[in-house]
Amino acid sequence: MTRSAVLGAGAWGTAFAKILAEAGSHVTIWARRESVAATIRERRINEGSLPGVKLPERVTATSDLAAAVAETDFVFLAVPSQTLRGNLADWAGHLPPDATLVSLMKGIELGTTKRMSQVIVETARVAPERVVVVSGPNLAPEIAAEQPAATVVAGLDAARAQLVQQAIALPYIRPYTSDDVIGCELGGAVKNVIALAYGMATAMGMGDNTKASLITRGLAETARLGVALGADPMTFAGLAGLGDLVATCSSPLSRNRTFGEHLGRGESLEAAQASTKQTAEGVKSCLAIRDLARAHGVEMPITEQVERVCHEGVDPRVAVKLLMGREMKPE
Numbered sequence: 001m002t003r004s005a006v007l008g009a010g011a012w013g014t015a016f017a018k019i020l021a022e023a024g025s026h027v028t029i030w031a032r033r034e035s036v037a038a039t040i041r042e043r044r045i046n047e048g049s050l051p052g053v054k055l056p057e058r059v060t061a062t063s064d065l066a067a068a069v070a071e072t073d074f075v076f077l078a079v080p081s082q083t084l085r086g087n088l089a090d091w092a093g094h095l096p097p098d099a100t101l102v103s104l105m106k107g108i109e110l111g112t113t114k115r116m117s118q119v120i121v122e123t124a125r126v127a128p129e130r131v132v133v134v135s136g137p138n139l140a141p142e143i144a145a146e147q148p149a150a151t152v153v154a155g156l157d158a159a160r161a162q163l164v165q166q167a168i169a170l171p172y173i174r175p176y177t178s179d180d181v182i183g184c185e186l187g188g189a190v191k192n193v194i195a196l197a198y199g200m201a202t203a204m205g206m207g208d209n210t211k212a213s214l215i216t217r218g219l220a221e222t223a224r225l226g227v228a229l230g231a232d233p234m235t236f237a238g239l240a241g242l243g244d245l246v247a248t249c250s251s252p253l254s255r256n257r258t259f260g261e262h263l264g265r266g267e268s269l270e271a272a273q274a275s276t277k278q279t280a281e282g283v284k285s286c287l288a289i290r291d292l293a294r295a296h297g298v299e300m301p302i303t304e305q306v307e308r309v310c311h312e313g314v315d316p317r318v319a320v321k322l323l324m325g326r327e328m329k330p331e
């Protein structure tokens with residue numbers, strides 16, 4: 001039987017531990033707080049992150065990192081993107097020498113503009129072939145409720161990607177493999193930014209034409225950046241591109257969309273942060289994605305405006321006017 005560690009006891013790490021255990025792994029969740037680890041161990045619940053979900057017997061938890069990763073085949077990383085580098089700096093020395101490191105995160109690092117797999121390679125000092133990414137339309141509460149969904153397992157080493165695919169396949173999870181790590185990671189990170197815009201549009205009472213336009217043009221700018229970075233454009237028509245974008249934008253369960261709704265109601269960034277507790281990755285990633293796009297000479301007008309609303313105090317209504325008033329061009 002395989003052994004897996006899930007590092008990060010948030011909504012996704014917890015839902016993913018349930019998947020892994022049901023698919024046959026022994027799973028240890030690492031939680032930062034011992035009280036969270038103890039409740040998972042003793043009562044098999046993580047009420048703060050995934051309320052009402054009972055975890056299988058094969059899931060245990062600890063706040064001791066070395067114990068969590070000991071003798072594991074797979075180490076799944078599910079901490080907020082901006083904390084990954086700091087965490088891995090502490091963890092790198094404990095990781096088993098041949099374990100596959102799997103990123104479940106959807107963000108781009110501030111300052112460096114690196115994708116999560118790049119941060120893992122650099123900080124854990126591992127070969128890129130050891131890193132696999134899982135990304136797709138996978139809202140944690142729906143997955144925990146065992147509603148059928150598909151996802152993508154992307155890796156440079158096809159054999160490792162297939163092992164991860166087998167480790168998470170279930171009657172309600174259909175994983176596809178891919179070799180497009182760049183495309184899958186960008187799809188996951190940029191959709192959070194577009195979902196912020198979608199949430200703003202929703203709160204401003206905008207209709208379905210506006211929302212369809214945002215999704216479509218949001219995907220266009222994601223694919224433009226992806227192609228500039230070497231991604232396969234077809235990835236953006238797949239689960240990690242359009243699939244995740246549609247799920248995140250259309251679901252009231254999305255933290256990014258919900259955060260955007262707060263901003264669309266005229267709240268400041270600080271007020272929105274105070275009323276939403278969980279991670280809304282797009283809020284920070286929009287800055288990094290904007291910088292990445294500028295560095296590659298790629299236009300990302302929606303991302304630029306989301307960044308201005310989030311971090312420069314621009315009124316979302318003004319952002320809409322600016323987007324609509326851009327110079328005319330072919331699609």
Ligand SMILES: NC(=O)C1=CN([C@@H]2O[C@H](COP(=O)(O)OP(=O)(O)OC[C@H]3O[C@@H](n4cnc5c(N)ncnc54)[C@H](O)[C@@H]3O)[C@@H](O)[C@H]2O)C=CC1
Pocket residue numbers: 008009010011012013014032049078079080081083087104105106107138139140141277278279281
């Ligand atoms: N929730 C979802 O539906 C999905 C989330 N993701 C991605 O998974 C990643 C994790 O997100 P969630 O679990 O949803 O977030 P969350 O907000 O539910 O949980 C984040 C967890 O990280 C912990 N944490 C915060 N700061 C930390 C630090 N400095 N070091 C270590 N741990 C820290 C928190 O205590 C919390 O347990 C994100 O990149 C997100 O985009 C991907 C797919 C689905």
Ligand SMILES: O=C(CO)COP(=O)(O)O
Pocket residue numbers: 106136137138139140192195244247248253254255256257279280281
């Ligand atoms: O990535 C997700 C769904 O695939 C979760 O989206 P949020 O982080 O916006 O909740």
